[in-house]
Amino acid sequence: MLLFFTLGLLIHFVFFASIFDIYFTSPLVHGMTPRFTPLPSPARRLVLFVADGLRADALYELDENGNSRAPFIRNIIMHEGSWGISHTCVPTESRPGHVALIAGFYEDVSAVAKGWKENPVEFDSLFNESKYTWSWGSPDILPMFAKGASGDHVYTYSYDAEREDFGAQDATKLDTWVFDNVKDFFHHARNNQSLFSKINEEKIVFFLHLLGIDTNGHAHRPSSRDYKDNIKKVDDGVKEIVSMFNHFYGNDGKTAFIFTSDHGMTDWGSHGAGHPSETLTPLVTWGAGIKYPQRVSAQQFDDADIAPLMTSLIGVPFPLNSVGILPVDYLNNTDLFKAESMFTNAVQILEQFKVKMTQRKEVTLPFLFTPFKLLSDSKQFNILRKARSYIKHRKYDEVVSLCKELIHLALKGLSYYHTYDRFFLGVNVVTGFVGWISYASLLIIKSHFNLIKGVSKEVKKPSHLLPCCFVAIGILVAFFLLIQACPWTYYVYGLLPVPIWYAVLREFQVIQDLVASVLTYPLSHFVGYLLVFTLGIEVLVLSFFYRYMLTAGLTAFAAWPFLTRLWTRAKMTSLSWTFFSLLLAVFPLMPVVGRKPDISLVMGAGLLVLLLSLCVVTSLMKRKDSFIKEELLVHLLQVLSTVLSMYVVYSTQSSLLRKQGLPLMNQIISWATLASSLVVPLLSSPVLFQRLFSILLSLMSTYLLLSTGYEALFPLVLSCLMFVWINIEQETLQQSGVCCKQKGSYIQFSYNTDITQFRQLYLDDIRRAFFLVFFLVTAFFGTGNIASINSFDLASVYCFLTVFSPFMMGALMMWKILIPFVLVMCAFEAVQLTTQLSSKSQYSFITLCCQELYGFAGDTMCYILFPLLIPLRQLLGCTAWLFIYISASPNRLWILSDPGLDLNLSHAIRACISHYVIVMSMTIFLVFLNGLAQLLTTKKLRLCGKPKSHFM
Template sequence: MLLFFIVGLLVHFVFFASIFDIYFTSPLVHGMAPQFPPLPAPARRLVLIVADGLRADALYKVDENRNSRAPFIRNIIMHEGSWGISHTHVPTESRPGHVALIAGFYEDVSAVAKGWKENPVEFDSLINESKYTWSWGSPDILNMFAKSVGNHVFAYSYDANNEDFGAQDVTKLDTWVFDRVKDFFHAARNNQSLFSKLNEEKIVFFLHLLGIDTNGHAHRPTSREYEDNIKIVDNGIKEIVALIKEFYGNDEKTAFVFTSDHGMTDWGSHGAGHPSETYTPFVTWGAGIKYPQKVPAQQFNDAYLKEWKLEYWKRQDINQADIAPLMASLIGVPFPLNSVGILPVDYLNNTDVFKAESMFTNAKQILEQFKVKMTQKKEVTLPFLFTPFKLLSDSKQLDLLRKARSYIRQGKYDEAVFLCKELIHLSLKGLSYYHTYDRFFLGINVLLSFVGWASYTSLLIIKFHSSLSRGVSKEVKKPSHLLLCSFVAIGILMAFFLLIQACPWTYYVYCLLPVPIWYAVLREYHVIQDLVASLLAFPPSHFVGYLLACALGIEVLVLSFFYRYMLTAGLIIFAGWPFITQLWTRAKSISLSWIFFCLLLAVFPMMPVVGRKPDIFLVMGAGLLVLLLSLFVVPSLIKRKDGFVSDKLFLHLLQMLGTVLSMYIVYSTHNNLLKKQGLPLFNQIVSWIILGSSFVVPLLSPRSLSERLFSILVSSMSTYLLLSTGYEALFPLVLSCLMFIWMHMEQEILQLSGVPCVQKVTSIHFSYNADTTPFRQLCLEDIRRAFFLVFFLVTAFFGTGNIASINSFDLASVYCFLTVFSPFVMGALMLWKIFIPFVLVMCAFEAIQLTTQLSSKSPLSHSPFKGKAYHGFSKKMGLMFGTSYSCKENHVWDSEPTDDLE
């Protein structure tokens, strides 16, 4: 059993790791030659200003009097430069956003988890290609680009502890940058060395402004704090622009770019693909940039133009990665080697030949990536198996390049630009083709492993837990030598195939894993024969009915991953369960309770996943309900049979105190943050103590089944209250009530089937006795229970949020524990919030296994792992989880510890 557990854990770890190897791999390639622009650049220097977390509509929209909260930027749009919307890619986080802006490519999702402060992979960027770069802002962003080749990058950042969501005034994150830039230019007048560097060409000034993002997380983008921060940024930019123009004597050689790395939802989060997150402002002006263009009418998919009162100024939308080649062309540095951005020539105020030559350079730079990617894939693939990208053959590449160059020489610049764009689009398709070249092959192998492992575990369950086998011994039989030799030969051939292609070691894991798994499956051929025979003997009408029910149930589960309201539909169907059984007539009160809580739980998936407003009173209400339930348990703990006070009463009162403290901390923290007084240290310490105690206190609770489960609920709810901001605080409570009723329902179902040795749930006690127990065999009802478990697990995951989307979790959920930005700690706390309902469901199902006399482990009477070793292992597992139990011959559950435990 221990071996099976370890092997299963490793197999599922491989399944998890395969997600990143198949879908989330770095798109970067190395070995390309840099492509230099052939013509002089229009600007000597570039000022890049990134307002972190700034939404496009928050910057552009005006009030009813047509007054803008960013008057300087609006004046730029109308009189000096060009503007549009920069469309970001998922994940809409700071790190991938800045990489797209400055390096011109979109990082894979896994890079977000590898750290904000350092680069998980090396890549080229505009900063790396510049002559000198000076940057100011958050250390989390600046350090990503500070380690460039040479010592030409200078970064000035504040302490990361200043990034406090509960601080009184977070606009200081932006004013700090503006003040340091002013001091820098004033100091440069008296520093000859610095002054000479500042007068070089191809230099970059990078200002990262984090205040807007921090205010958005803390107060929401519709708050006064967020809007006032935009005004501060706008005024700061005005002062910096004036300062730089004065420093350089209005030489008209400075290009300015103002944009954002990502937007933000109305509820103060980001990470997914909502338009409020992917629509960011882009305003550019200065040397080499077109002046505003008046147009009669514009057509876009959104209705923002009229709302912003900008319908008569030409809007030019771009992809976020397109900004990097635009900035590179403005100051005349090579396009970043890994950039996949397409130069937006419509933004350039230059000659047609400059636009055509710049576009030609852009095409060659992306084509270089395609060639390197193709060569790398071709070198590790057998010639007869290699399938090239047919849309961009070698002859096609040469033909497009030759024609584009010919058009430039003939002065047909528009035709040249068109051909270069065609070459770029084909190169990008080819890059995607080779990047996902092995995806189908690896996916098939992982699928084979997944299906094989599911088949193997199912066969073991049938073999040891059911009565399907007809006269065949359930002991493990030795496989035939032919079968063994066949799979060994398959494994050797597969390994040799991977070896000659120089595949990574992970490919060996994914491709060789199906071999032992399917060998183990075919070893159980006699079980497969018995299963097929049993299915053939089943009445056809019943078989078709069960098959349709299973298909419908699985389809509901699958659809619930895309449409949460399918969980509501499933819970409504569950509510009718008592009516199709005899439960309605046998246990009417329990059935009514089941219907009520099913319908009550069905409300939660219909609630908004995101966009909800915090409601502290709902959190307080959930805490009060937990306290009321706790008071009902107190009388049973006051006296024992011998008349003395139970020694577990103190533990129960301690848990109630934890709930009270959680309510106080939530209320106190909420009020302090509203007053911008920060997170009190007392609240923070007590919150972490409550979180830590929630793992320990349930282990000290009584071994009575109902008391143990209630202790787990109260401890979990104390932590969940600290992590809640609204209606979701009620969700675990309603779910637990339904789980408790489910236990009673299953016991009633078992009694209807005539199974003996059944006690009331309240009288069952856990025991650490590892003696053998006559467990019953599996039946069709257990398949229904398994489906209920999976459905409730999915409901636990998606009941109040979408675990597939970062932005469906409010960052304010962790403010009782910390407010200073710490992505990994905050992420861990949010994950634990997700897992708490999951844990409650699993504990309830383990209790159902106990009450229905079905072991969650292999029965000892049928297990191939017999003897003292197994008995010792079972006892250790019981001590760890507190779930082992025994049933005496008179069918009375053992409630006393064994002598060896004492």
């Protein structure tokens, strides 16, 4: 069993990792020749202002008095330059946004995951191609364009990371630091001959990264006075810098200025997803080489297009991996210059296409290689020849149009070769999914043979032909991958289905018995159970797309006791189940967490916890056993922890509103509460409901510290439903005729518990496993769609830290997400115990089987979601399509569209990918959460003396 358990965990890790190999591989190729326009450039130098987190509407719209928040930039728009709206791409985060702006391509997820502090630069950029670049700003952004740059010509000046404090009194200091240091730099250059000569060279770049607006947006939200005032501060600073440049260079008219943003921000102060408030950013350009004044259409304009614009202005080679399309409408130059620049842009992207095609061709068998037919070698030659002919005959508009056509074809070709193996890998993973689901199901059926009635149990010895066939298949697959020089991960995905399906077919006798058993089963009952199971899975899948489906499911749960005999046996328990199911059903209908913070609701949740604690303490006071003092002490400690958490939340909120930062004492209390939350429950009694309530109190103290609004009530309501679930399952077991030796309130959590009567699995156990899946999904999506990055609210962690630390903040948010999971898993431990699912010798095996019932539902959801990622036209010949068609509702089939022929996945495809990753993560984390739940429920620490058994 340990081997099977380890194998199952390993297989799920492989399934989880497959999504990154299939959809998140690096788009970078190497080996291209730098290309630049062979004409004099209009500008000698470029100044790039990036106002981090600035929304387009916040800059362009007038305030309530009809005045501009940025009068200097407004004047530029009206009289000096060109402006428009650029579209940033998901994820709308700082690193990928800046990479798109400065390097001209959309970075893959694996690179983003490398971190913020020490990122190796593995790509070419405008800064690397420049003669010199000087940059000022955040230490999280600047190093990525300096490290790895060829030579020593990219200089960075950063402030300390501690300045990025969301609780600081004045976040605009981040921007004034940049402006002041730029002015000091030029003042110093007047007295430094070496530096003075460098900044008078051509092809140089000055980059000013302005983080104040983003910081104020996170801390106070974009509608706040702080955010809007910061825009005015930036506008004043830009005005001073422009004046200084003009004065320093004697108004030579050779400086180009670009003002833009890497991403926007939602109304609730977050970013990362694809809402228009996050993706629409301003672009204002003026100075040398820029047409004036006009608004340029932004229909097809992306932030990656800014990189070729900047390279054309100062005459440096296009970044080698840039996929941006030069926006010629911004240029104030001759038609010849525009045509030559667009031709260079087309050749530069075509070079990437050629390298990508060559790489793919070298690792594919000749008879299997399918070239991109829309851009054959002859068509490339004809387009380039025709473009050169147009330039020669001064048909410049035709050149621009023809080059844009070539660029679009080359981008389609890049996408084609980048995703060349996607279908092959997808089919392998789907095959592995089906095999694993089948094998796990057969194992449960084989181990619990009373599910099969009236069928012969004679076991036939397997034929030697079967293993020989699978060995031969494995050798053929490995040879096929070897001669194509595939990465080692391809061997994992290609060979994994072989042993899985061998294990499935070895159980042919079980399959045969199962079919015979199904045929003897009443057809109406079988169809009924199948329909109910399919409907349940469908509701789970739909809940990933529509949160309100959880409300529908919980409403159905509320009616469950009245559809069975439970109502007649346990009226109060049934009414409690219905009440808390309906109460929990309200949460998925509420707005996503973080959009409307309300500390009063957090305080209310804390008061409810204290009220429940008072009831428990009162009941403990009535006890007369020798351990009452220890139990009271533990509960009093937890009550004190809850009170301190409420104080810290209120005190921190007040301090931040006064812009006095996070008090040190509050920070110490918060971290101490978090550290003790997993230890204090181990001091409480192992009696079932006392231990569960102790776990709730400890985790609620931490959850209050991480809450900003109504979500603070969620774990409390969820736990109440879990307590009722434990009782109602015990009633269900008694109803089925199984005698319970003890009532739930007297059972202890302990591995020493021995239920001497071993019980087989019933259909009710499948329902219990489904309930577990549903409650886990509810715990995940109940208070927000955390599949979306912008659902995270940084204000959740302000009781612990306010200085920007992405990994620490991410870890705290992840723990907030996991707390409801832990509560559900602890309750399921109690359900397993009270429904007598195990004996002393077989507890671990039955636990594994119950988890596999969960895994079956989870894997089924993955099996539904994963093929949705594969383009429809590739699925038409795949047998998996039948399963999807049956299990998927018609209104969801639009998801099966091709992600498009651009380099970015469509919103629907990205959503499917995130949902797939969530389900796989849940399946994997379930193992660890189960271990954590067992630790919290079964282990006992004592304040003094030796542990003793103490039934009530």
